[in-house]
Amino acid sequence: MTKKIISIIAVAAFAVSAFAAHHGGKKALEIEFPPPFLIGTPVQVNLPHLEDPGTPRPTIMVPEGVSNLASGKEVTSSDDFPIIGGLDYVTDGDKESEEGYFVELAPGTQWIQIDLENSATIYGVAIWHFHTQKRAYHDVIVQISDDDSFESGVTTVFNNDHDNSSGFGQGTDKAYLETNEGKLVDAKESKGRYVRIYGAGNTSNEMNHFVEVEVFGKAN
Amino acid sequence: MTLNPKTLFRILYIVAGIGVVWFGISLRIQNSEARILHSDEAVQAYQLWELMETGHYQYDPEDKHGPTLYYLSKILNNAVGISGDDLSDRTNLRLLPILASALLLLLILVGNGKFDLTFLIAAALFAISPFPVIYGAYYVQEALFVLISFVLLYAGAWYWRFPEVPQAILCGLLTAALFATKETAIIHIAAIGLAILAMNESGFRLSEIKKRLPRTPVAACFGSFVLGWIFFYSSGFTNFSQLTDSVLAFVNYAERSQGAGHDKPLFYYLSIFWPRTAEGIQWGEAPILVFAFLGLVLLAMTSGKRSDRARLVVYYGAIAFALYSIIPYKTPWLMLASYVSLTVAAGYVLKTLIVDQSNSWIRIVAIGVVLFTLGDQYQSTQLAERYAADTRNPYLYQHTTGQFAKLVERIEDLEALDPDTQLSIAVGGEDNAWPLPWHLRNNETVGYWADTNSIPALDLVIGPAGSLPLSLKETHTPEYHGLRENVLLECWIRKELWEAFMQTR
Numbered sequence: 197m198t199k200k201i202i203s204i205i206a207v208a209a210f211a212v213s214a215f216a217a218h219h220g221g222k223k224a225l226e227i228e229f230p231p232p233f234l235i236g237t238p239v240q241v242n243l244p245h246l247e248d249p250g251t252p253r254p255t256i257m258v259p260e261g262v263s264n265l266a267s268g269k270e271v272t273s274s275d276d277f278p279i280i281g282g283l284d285y286v287t288d289g290d291k292e293s294e295e296g297y298f299v300e301l302a303p304g305t306q307w308i309q310i311d312l313e314n315s316a317t318i319y320g321v322a323i324w325h326f327h328t329q330k331r332a333y334h335d336v337i338v339q340i341s342d343d344d345s346f347e348s349g350v351t352t353v354f355n356n357d358h359d360n361s362s363g364f365g366q367g368t369d370k371a372y373l374e375t376n377e378g379k380l381v382d383a384k385e386s387k388g389r390y391v392r393i394y395g396a397g398n399t400s401n402e403m404n405h406f407v408e409v410e411v412f413g414k415a416n
Numbered sequence: 417m418t419l420n421p422k423t424l425f426r427i428l429y430i431v432a433g434i435g436v437v438w439f440g441i442s443l444r445i446q447n448s449e450a451r452i453l454h455s456d457e458a459v460q461a462y463q464l465w466e467l468m469e470t471g472h473y474q475y476d477p478e479d480k481h482g483p484t485l486y487y488l489s490k491i492l493n494n495a496v497g498i499s500g501d502d503l504s505d506r507t508n509l510r511l512l513p514i515l516a517s518a519l520l521l522l523l524i525l526v527g528n529g530k531f532d533l534t535f536l537i538a539a540a541l542f543a544i545s546p547f548p549v550i551y552g553a554y555y556v557q558e559a560l561f562v563l564i565s566f567v568l569l570y571a572g573a574w575y576w577r578f579p580e581v582p583q584a585i586l587c588g589l590l591t592a593a594l595f596a597t598k599e600t601a602i603i604h605i606a607a608i609g610l611a612i613l614a615m616n617e618s619g620f621r622l623s624e625i626k627k628r629l630p631r632t633p634v635a636a637c638f639g640s641f642v643l644g645w646i647f648f649y650s651s652g653f654t655n656f657s658q659l660t661d662s663v664l665a666f667v668n669y670a671e672r673s674q675g676a677g678h679d680k681p682l683f684y685y686l687s688i689f690w691p692r693t694a695e696g697i698q699w700g701e702a703p704i705l706v707f708a709f710l711g712l713v714l715l716a717m718t719s720g721k722r723s724d725r726a727r728l729v730v731y732y733g734a735i736a737f738a739l740y741s742i743i744p745y746k747t748p749w750l751m752l753a754s755y756v757s758l759t760v761a762a763g764y765v766l767k768t769l770i771v772d773q774s775n776s777w778i779r780i781v782a783i784g785v786v787l788f789t790l791g792d793q794y795q796s797t798q799l800a801e802r803y804a805a806d807t808r809n810p811y812l813y814q815h816t817t818g819q820f821a822k823l824v825e826r827i828e829d830l831e832a833l834d835p836d837t838q839l840s841i842a843v844g845g846e847d848n849a850w851p852l853p854w855h856l857r858n859n860e861t862v863g864y865w866a867d868t869n870s871i872p873a874l875d876l877v878i879g880p881a882g883s884l885p886l887s888l889k890e891t892h893t894p895e896y897h898g899l900r901e902n903v904l905l906e907c908w909i910r911k912e913l914w915e916a917f918m919q920t921r
Contacts, residue, residue: 246896279802280695280696280697281696295693295695295696296696298696300696303818326695332896358895359826359895359917359918359921360918360921361822361921366918366921371896397818397819398819399817399819399896399898399904400807400817400819400898400901401803401805401806401807401808401817401818401819402805402806402817402818402819403806
């Protein structure tokens with residue numbers, strides 16, 4: 197009996213150590229969400245090419261020391277003078293979507309870019325657009341690069357531009373509805389100093405909104 | 417040569433008046449360019465296009481309105497060389513309301529028959545404020561309707577002073593034109609009548625009313641009204657079958673006034689102009705609301721012939737505002753006539769501060785207030801242009817989202833793949849996804865299915881999100897497009913067509 201117990205403990209210990217070795221001592225990335233706050237009448241949306249609203253977030257395993265590198269970092273944009281909000285809102289840590297928490301960029305394809313100040317290995321990018329109304333943002337494209345002009349060494353980690361209307365190639369990722377949980381994108385340990393996120397309006401209006409972006413990584 | 421102050425003022429008034437009208441027209445054209453068609457505009461546009469292309473017009477007592485908008489648009493378009501094909505240009509289409517709005521501006525400027533600063537300020541406010549800019553370039557009946565209603569108001573006041581046959585005939589014809597433009601004429605006739613009676617101390621006395629309604633002018637008014645009615649509703653004495661429908665329409669409109677899905681609370685109209693923030697955008701017209709309220713009180717409390725015309729206009733708008741507020745059915749454009757009165761009431765207060773004060777400091781401050789108010793209104797108009805079709809724009813109602821243009825563009829791109837063959841398109845849903853039928857008017861292979869379950873799998877299948885058969889998934893690729901607030905459309909594109917399209921990207 198004692199031998200049996202020792203054997204079970206040994207097998208379990210082996211399995212745990214093997215799992216830990218496989219993930220390099222990693223743990224699942226955890227994100228803090230703002231409370232849900234929906235205004236207006238919720239819209240029933242049943243679209244085959246939309247991500248099912250109940251789809252679980254991807255589990256991204258990250259090593260010790262990974263943190264939100266975007267926090268407080270400088271944000272630039274294709275729209276230098278947003279009419280509502282400021283670009284600094286994107287990295288200020290406030291994820292609520294009410295007035296005073298989001299920046300509104302001009303219509304059409306626009307981008308924001310975060311300078312992480314150092315090249316880093318990036319595990320995940322979490323994006324919150326305006327989320328107090330049920331809506332989907334068009335042509336969400338997430339790119340990482342060491343080139344601040346994004347002309348070379350660009351890795352695209354997410355692209356749901358299904359008709360290539362923004363001109364970065366046809367994306368295969370699904371459109372999704374905004375919620376307080378935002379969108380967590382698996383960055384697959386891409387390396388770069390700059391993170392750029394595109395958008396081209398949303399299903400409610402032609403504007404582009406960003407509430408918050410978090411970039412989870414570790415400086416190289 | 418030196419000009420005396422009176423002459424100088426008149427010259428400045430004329431120059432400023434021309435500037436006001438010119439600026440008002442350019443703001444309306446700018447807003448028109450920026451704003452996609454509302455579904456109601458598209459329905460009216462379709463009627464006009466059919467009339468221009470085929471010469472055919474049929475009055476519909478169930479829904480549409482009277483014939484004047486379409487016939488006058490056709491006459492104007494023919495005069496300036498706009499064809500049916502040219503109506504795809506938004507400003508071409510909206511030319512008649514823009515012209516009516518410009519004439520309304522002129523009427524405000526000259527309506528008093530003298531050079532009156534009240535009306536110059538009112539015209540300036542009406543020219544640059546967001547609400548009249550939008551609805552002065554909106555292809556519905558309202559701008560034309562309000563223009564006719566103000567001419568009728570002035571004609572009615574004229575008749576009250578001189579109850580004779582020519583004035584009576586004019587009133588009868590204008591009343592017929594008002595009814596033939598929109599059935600809500602009945603509310604405005606009541607408001608005009610009450611405003612004229614309220615202008616006179618003994619106006620509500622039965623004996624006074626009888627005195628103003630001698631038999632011959634009343635008969636002349638009624639006769640000209642009936643003749644005008646028959647002329648307009650029979651399409652110039654050519655189609656008399658519409659006359660019965662034109663009377664039956666009032667039954668439908670009486671039912672509709674109860675709400676018909678557009679019922680709003682009592683203070684809805686006030687809330688449009690009341691200051692508010694919508695998703696970070698500051699809206700509202702607090703200064704003009706305050707001045708208009710003060711103007712109404714001031715005009716009601718004082719008397720004097722110099723302010724009679726301002727009083728008449730303000731009473732008319734205030735009564736129309738009250739009547740529309742108590743009717744459950746509400747849409748913002750119904751406020752256009754009341755907005756004229758709002759500007760006149762505000763103009764009256766501002767003029768009083770400038771002209772009737774002997775203290776020059778008060779005058780200087782008052783001029784500053786006028787400039788500030790004009791600047792504030794202009795800024796709101798710029799905002800309304802930036803958010804020309806945005807759900808946050810408080811002046812709009814169930815407006816088509818700018819995103820809808822992408823669906824139209826998609827259809828055009830797909831049709832361009834094979835210009836010799838028209839795409840077969842099935843549109844599902846009870847409201848036919850208006851304004852889509854307007855954009856598809858030249859396609860002869862479009863069908864509309866109210867029951868989305870029986871919709872055929874044509875090249876394109878379009879309908880409300882979630883309502884189309886999922887079997888389309890086998891043969892088609894789906895997209896989604898916004899139509900208006902809380903309404904999404906699915907657009908299923910035949911897979912081969914989609915693949916051919918993607919080859920071009």
